[in-house]
Structure formats: C-alpha cells, structure tokens
Amino acid sequence: MPRTSEPWRKPPKAWKHEPGRPAPGRTHEQTDRRHPIGTRAHEGLRQASQGTRTLRTGPPHPMSTPFETLTALRDEWQALQPLSAENEARLWKKLRLWWNYHSNHIEGNTLTYGETELLLLHDRTTGNHSHREYLEMKAHDVGIEHARTLAADKSRLLTEGDIRDLNKIILKEPFWKAAETADGQPTRKEIIPGQYKTTPNNVRLPQGDIFFFASVEDTPPRMAELAAWMRRELDSPTLHPVAFAAKLHHDFVRIHPFDDGNGRVARLLVNYVLLRSGYLPLIVRTEDKANYLTALRLADAGEIGALVEYFQSLAAQSLEWGIKAARGESIEEPSDVEKEVQIFVRGQKSGDPGPPPRTPTQVRELILHGVEPFFRILDQKLATLSPLFAETGKPDIASVAQKIGLLLRSTAASPDYRWEKRFDFFGYTGKADAPFDFSTTIQVAFEPADYRICCDGNVLKSLRYDEMLTKEQSEHLAASILKAAFER
Numbered sequence: 404m405p406r407t408s409e410p411w412r413k414p415p416k417a418w419k420h421e422p423g424r425p426a427p428g429r430t431h432e433q434t435d436r437r438h439p440i441g442t443r444a445h446e447g448l449r450q451a452s453q454g455t456r457t458l459r460t461g462p463p464h465p466m467s468t469p470f471e472t473l474t475a476l477r478d479e480w481q482a483l484q485p486l487s488a489e490n491e492a493r494l495w496k497k498l499r500l501w502w503n504y505h506s507n508h509i510e511g512n513t514l515t516y517g518e519t520e521l522l523l524l525h526d527r528t529t530g531n532h533s534h535r536e537y538l539e540m541k542a543h544d545v546g547i548e549h550a551r552t553l554a555a556d557k558s559r560l561l562t563e564g565d566i567r568d569l570n571k572i573i574l575k576e577p578f579w580k581a582a583e584t585a586d587g588q589p590t591r592k593e594i595i596p597g598q599y600k601t602t603p604n605n606v607r608l609p610q611g612d613i614f615f616f617a618s619v620e621d622t623p624p625r626m627a628e629l630a631a632w633m634r635r636e637l638d639s640p641t642l643h644p645v646a647f648a649a650k651l652h653h654d655f656v657r658i659h660p661f662d663d664g665n666g667r668v669a670r671l672l673v674n675y676v677l678l679r680s681g682y683l684p685l686i687v688r689t690e691d692k693a694n695y696l697t698a699l700r701l702a703d704a705g706e707i708g709a710l711v712e713y714f715q716s717l718a719a720q721s722l723e724w725g726i727k728a729a730r731g732e733s734i735e736e737p738s739d740v741e742k743e744v745q746i747f748v749r750g751q752k753s754g755d756p757g758p759p760p761r762t763p764t765q766v767r768e769l770i771l772h773g774v775e776p777f778f779r780i781l782d783q784k785l786a787t788l789s790p791l792f793a794e795t796g797k798p799d800i801a802s803v804a805q806k807i808g809l810l811l812r813s814t815a816a817s818p819d820y821r822w823e824k825r826f827d828f829f830g831y832t833g834k835a836d837a838p839f840d841f842s843t844t845i846q847v848a849f850e851p852a853d854y855r856i857c858c859d860g861n862v863l864k865s866l867r868y869d870e871m872l873t874k875e876q877s878e879h880l881a882a883s884i885l886k887a888a889f890e891r
Contacts (some may be wrong), residue, residue: 470643473715476722477682483729494728497735498721499523501686503544506670508689512536513865530867531852535578542575543667550671554678560637561675563630569668570661571597580663583607594663599623604659616659625658637679644680645718648673649711653702677718683725685717690864690879693886759868766849766868773872774847777856778824780874781845781881785826788885792840793830843884858884 486494504519513532514522521527523544528537549572553561574596582592582602592602599622605615617625629651636647652669659665674684687695694713701709724734759765789795823846830840846857856864856872863880866872 470645470715473645473719473722474643476719476726477680480683480722480725480729481681483726486729487731490728490731494725494734496524497724498684498686499544499547501688502547502674502684503540505686505689506667507540507543509687509692509695510666512539514540515867515870517870538575539573543573546573546667546671550675551678554675557679560634561630561672562634563626566626566630566668566672567597567599569671570664573667573671574664592662596664598662599626599660600662602662604662616657622658622660626660629654629658637676644676644682645714646711648676649702649714650707651676652714653699653707653710656699657703673714682718683721685714685721687717688879690876690883693883697886761849761851761854761868766854769854769868769871770847773877774856776874777872777877777880778845780877781826781884784881784885785843788828791831791833792828793832795826795828843887845884856880858887 485491500516500520500523503523504514504516507514507519514530514536518528518530518532519540521529522537522540546569549569553559553565574594577593577595579591580594582590584590600619603616603619605613608614633651636642640647642650652673655669655672656665661668670687677684698710698713701707727734823844825842825844827842828840844859846855846860848855848857853865853867855862855866863883864872864876
C-alpha cells in the first residue's frame, strides 16, 4: 500500500458501531478491540494528530507543544542527517546516559549520574550500592541498544515476544523481592524475567486505597490484544507517533504484566515508537517524576491528552538537542558540566576510596552554595500560594550555615544530623466552602555517607558530600514540592 510522508494523517477505517458507544450489553473495552482505551479516546487522539482538534482535556497544559511544531522539529532534524561521527557520538553519549540514569532512578535505583557514567563508559564501580543496582543499570543499557536495533529494522513489527524479551533483558536474572500478601502481610516473591505475573501486583496508594492492575488471568489476553493493536498501528498509522507512544505506555502500565520492570519497559516501548518514526528518544527525568505521575493519573481518569502533551514537550527537548549536536553546537547544560567535573575529580583520586565522609567544613560549603540557595528558590515558589491564605509562616534561612556548623562541631560523633523547617499556610481565603490550613516540612538529613533532601518524610534527592546541589536540581525539587502543595 502506498504511504504518504505522514501516514498517520490518513482517515481511519470506518467503525461498525457508533463511535464512543459500546454495543448492547458490552463494555467499551469489550467492544473496541482495535483500540483498548476505547473508541472515544482514540478518536480524540486521531483528530488531534490530523490537526482537526486541539488536544485538550481540561485547562491548557503548561508543557503543550503542538504536533505541527514537533513534526517541524523532526523534519529539521532529519534534514541535518547524516551527523559527523563526533557529533553523533556526543549526542548519543548524552541520550544514553540520561536514559539509563533517569529511567532507573525513577524506579528506585540509587546510583548517581556520575556513578552511572563510570559504570557504563569506564566499566568501573564506586559507591556503596547493592550488586543488583549495578546489574540492573548495565542490563538496562543492553535493553536500550536492543530497542534501538528493533526500531532500526523497518522490515519487521514489534511482537508480544519482543516485549517479554525487553523485560528479560533489563532484569537479567531471577531474584527475590519484598512483597505483600492479599491481607497485607509482608512476604517475598521470586521475580522471573520475561514471565508474566503469577500473583496480583496491585499497589496501595498513599491515601490507603488499592489501585488495581489487570488480574493474573486477564494479563495474557490483554497483552495479546495490546500487541495486536500495536502492530496494526505500526503497520498502518492513524495516530501521531507521540500520541501512539503515550497511549501504548498508558495501556501497558494499566495491565502491569510483569512482576518488576514495568515502568522501564513502558519507556523503552515509547522510545521504540519514536525512534522508528524518525524521532529521538524522550527522557523522563527523575526530578520531574511528580509531573510524570500526574499525567499518568490524569490518563487513568480518561484525560490521555495530558500524557500526550507531556511527552510532546520531552520529545521536543530531545530533538532540540539533536539539532544543536548536528550543527556542532554545545548540548551540555550547566548540570552536565558540573557532573563531568565531579567525575573527573573522583577519577583523579587514587584507589577510588568511595564516598567522602561528612565533615563540618564540607557541610557548611554545601549549605552555603547548595542547600541555602535551594531554600531561597523554594521560598519564592511557595510564595505564589500566599495570596490564598490569611497568614503564612516560613523558616529563617539567613543563619543556617552558622547554626549547622556549630551543631556539627559539638556532635561530630553522632550518627547523623537532621535539620527540619516548616512552611505553614493558615486560613484559606479562596472560594472553598470552608477555610483550611496546611503545612509542609522540608528536611535536610546530613548522614555519615550522604545528605538527603526530604519533603514530609519522603526522600526527594540523595547526594554524596562531594556533590553540590545545583541550581537546576533546586529548581526541579522546588517545583515538585510546589506541585504537591498545590494538589492538596
């Protein structure tokens, strides 16, 4: 069949029943076998892909990038091919490291960016991490190369077996993992790479509710259905590649077919679709995890457009890097340079002794040049909520370094030191039926091997004592705290 330059613009095949309405006595999912999220949702994505409908499911999304702009960036990127060997190498070094580091870190891997680079580029290890974390980082790197190879082969379509293989590759070998019984009792379960779940893997939400994924019995048929739809869309596109990738990601995680590695496989599938369509891989950054999860929650509620728009912004960022690299321009960000310096300094140390110990001098420097600026940024962001409250309270940051230094000198033998500050908002004056108050507590924990930024008891970021909290990291942390406060 002849293809247009944008095959996803062609009209879809006619439906046998009214779009958006299930056949009598059947659910949307039972009726709509071609598009597992339902006819109505697919029709909205298709219209947006063709430019006949603006993809909105609520208020304007702050990260919106129109499909036309994204396609223009893709075309500009394609026109600059081929890249020189040098420019190709530095672009893929960045994409490879970011993809590996962030996709694993989002799921709980504790290797730093510098440790990821040492491991993947220099085959060296440092830090005090479990063997499993090093193994998964290297295995994920193999998974990325496998996904790139699959995407480059235009003669074959991805299969359900390929999806299982991706999970098998990134998990590497069987292992035991902590789990919970149906009645909430702690237990352990063996994880078999590439094998569909054999027990429920539903999750308990922070408020105590259970979020249900596909049952063990429903997983094989639903994965077969998803794979069949995916192959049809790959062969005869009706959606823009980013809309396709977002829908594939969401449908996959709603099934949650594996006992472990579902998020990483979902992001590998997203980038398989993008690479096959001439785009560059998008990177979901660990600092932006709150926005990522919010977009997924909105998709769960039927607002798939939020996830599409979020992915649009990330795909545009990667294309902008690619265009800069192709033109010989710098693609380094300030945080990248700082990371490279940290790696160089660490590499010059004979024997690589591991993380440096905590000292009063180091802590004072980290506070003066990292933690204190972070709190000033956070203070500015949270101040945007002040007009909604009659009274606010915030910490005095000015003398933090001096106070911490005195405490450390007097308690140098203590196992750790934690500094907590509360931001209080009293007497809501907005349009809610009843006034309310809320507080958020930010904690900096200076422990023997590292220091951690925490919000209401949750660790947001851990760093070594030779790693300064950068301005970019501070901006992302402050933004995630503001978002969490706003969503209360």
